[in-house]
Amino acid sequence: MDVHGKRTDATVLLVDDTAAGRYAMGALLRRAGHQVVAAATGNEALVELDARLRRGTLPDVALVDVELSDMNGFELCRRIKARPHMAGLPVVHFSASAVHPGDRCRGLEAGGEAYLAVPAEPEEIDAVVRAAVRSARLRADDQALARRLTLLSETIVTIQAARSLQELADAAANGTARLTGGPAAVFFLGPDDELYRALSQDRTSLALPDEGAHRAVAGLLRRLTRGQSGVQITTVPAPLWPAGFFRPGMQHDARLALILTQDGKASVCLATPTRGVRRVNPEEETLVARLAQATAYAAEPLLMYQVERHVALTLQHSFLPQPHRLPELPGIDVAVRYVPASQQTEIGGDFYAALRTDDGVLVAVGDVVGHSLDAATVMVEIRHALRAYCVDESDPAVLAERLDKMLRYYHPGITTTVCLALIDPATGRTRIANAGHIPPLIIRDTGTADYAKAAGPLLGIGLPHPAPTELFLEAGDRLLMVTDGLIETRGTDLAASMEHLRAAAVGALPGLDALCDTLLDCFGHEREDDIALLALRLG
Known part of the structure; x- marks a missing residue:
């Protein structure tokens, strides 16, 4: 027996x-x-x-x-x-x-x-x-x-460490394949009906299922999880399950472990083949069900983060003027860029502004310390406050003092770096107040570049701000302001990164767009922080 x-x-x-x-x-x-x-x-x-x-x-x-x-x-x-x-x-x-x-x-x-x-x-x-x-x-x-229990524990540790839904799907697919000894596919259907999917590494990358197959899977998940609670184990016969997910071009019955996230807004599916590939093992299915539960728990905060990130990005794009919507600034040309952080990183509070005042053009670049929807919200308030204050005040140091007071009053504990520059297009006279930010880089028409000697305490800590640093721009000179997300790298001294930025700016082609694009090409790939750039030139 x-x-x-x-x-x-x-x-x-x-x-x-x-x-x-x-x-x-x-x-x-x-x-x-x-x-x-x-x-x-x-x-x-x-x-x-x-x-x-x-x-x-x-x-x-x-x-x-x-x-x-x-x-x-x-x-x-x-x-x-x-x-x-x-x-x-x-x-x-x-x-x-x-x-x-x-x-x-x-x-x-x-x-x-x-x-x-x-x-x-x-x-x-x-x-x-x-x-x-x-x-x-x-x-x-x-x-x-x-x-298998050891593999399950190892996989749960991996999925809990995932920083994105795609990382989570990859970890769950490979973990399911290791538990079952065969190919596996994992799907997340989000509240916006966006389908995230991953195939285990033992599955060849050739002849992947087309978008029609993925839409069919999304439809199946919607129907099978409607009104569901707990983990559901079910078999979908080959005619209803698209071919190619487990073996290129081949059809198999699919054994699915399905579960909704706790809020019921998203579904998780761990899929393995049955026909002609493997028999059903009750103990194995119990472990796969446990893995499905752990995956659903790990998916929920990532899905919430996706929503928050979308809201933060919407705020950023709504309140940061796009290049074609910048105000007319007589005597000065301006170019701006904003690049959100990579998908695995939260949105921060980077911003730029270019405003007309009675005494010239006021430009600013800043960064609310932190990465969250709160940081993006504070960014919006600072930009609105700056626009309001500069209606009757243009001195950069005074504006920095007022922004500092506003921040401490409404958002105690939040700090922000910002650099403000007021330029008179007629004379080139430029006054700079720097609150804990990377100072502006002045790129002369003669082919040299140096950072302005402007420094001061960041906003939100209540320290007095020094008088503005004053310098003059000549026709053709460019002034560049960036947030640290462009150049800051873990393990690299910021001074060294600033020197690399200076050298790259000197070597860029003439023109503001060429300058911005060159710097993004050099430094802006897969950054862990948002990037804001503003470059201007006397006309």
């Missing part, structure tokens, strides 16, 4: 150096329903096992005579157990000689499971063989379960 109580037959490796013994024991085993593979010596048995190991057809049990011509049965047992892929093969020793207690002990010490004294009743021999097989299978099942 197997572990579920059903009688099963085994493949027995019979090792006996006498032809009569092999014949008699083999006939007995065959009558009991077993398949027999015979070997006359220990070395012959090892060669047979090696060949079967390569084919993946190891016997279920080895029945070994203690007295062999080339080695005794105990030595053969030790050699079998010493081989990693054969260590689980149960060995039953037998002997027609008088059995001493010491012989039984030697057999057990060598790793054997049982010891038979022959002749014995056929029923006893059959029972001992079947018991050894049953015990070995139970041990193998326990070991397999332990390995």
Whole structure:
């Protein structure tokens, strides 16, 4: 009987150096329903096992005579157990000689499971063989379960560390494949009906399913999870499940583990093939269901983050004027750029402004410290406050003092860096107030570039701001203001990054757009922070 109580037959490796013994024991085993593979010596048995190991057809049990011509049965047992892929093969020793207690002990010490004294009743021999097989299978099942539980734990740690829905989908797909030993696909259907998907790494990247297949999967997920609670395990037959997700161009029934996130706004699906690929294993399905639950828990905050990021981006794009919507600034040309951080990073509070005042053109670039929807909201308030203050006040230092007071009053604990510059287009006179920000880079028409010597405390801490730094721009000179997201890199000194920026600006082609595009090409790929640039030139 197997572990579920059903009688099963085994493949027995019979090792006996006498032809009569092999014949008699083999006939007995065959009558009991077993398949027999015979070997006359220990070395012959090892060669047979090696060949079967390569084919993946190891016997279920080895029945070994203690007295062999080339080695005794105990030595053969030790050699079998010493081989990693054969260590689980149960060995039953037998002997027609008088059995001493010491012989039984030697057999057990060598790793054997049982010891038979022959002749014995056929029923006893059959029972001992079947018991050894049953015990070995139970041990193998326990070991397999332990390995799967370890894989499940490792996968849960990986998915909990995912920083994006795509990272999460990749981790869940590969974890499902490791648990089931076959290809897997994972799908997240968000509240906006956006489908995130991933295929396990063992799935070839060739001939991926088309968008029609993904739309079909999205439709299935909507129908199957409607009104669902908890994990649902179901099979979708091949005609309804698009081909190619598990094997290129091939159709399979799909076994799905489906679950909604706790808020019920998104569904998670872990899919594995069934037809012609693998049989359903209840313990395995239980582990996949646990993985589906863990994936849903990990997906929920990432989906919420996606919503928050979308809102923050909307705020950024709504309140930061686009290049074609900048106000007319007589005597000055302006170019701006805004690049949000990579998908794995929260939106920050970077901003720029270009405003007309009674005393010239006021430009500003700043960064609310932190990365969240709150930072983007504070950014909007600072821009609105700056627009209001500069109606009757244009001195950059005074504006910095007023912004600092506003920030401390309405948002205590929030700090912001900002650089303000007031330019008189007629004379080129430029006054700069810098509150903890990277100072402006002045790129002269002569081909040199230097940072303005302007510094001061960041906004939100209540320290007085120094008088503005004053300099003059000549016709053709460019002034560049950036947020630190463009150049700041972990492990690199900011001063070194500023020098790289200065060198890149000097080497850029003439023109404001060329300057901005050159700097983004040099520094702006997959940054962990938002990037805001503003460049201006006297006309």
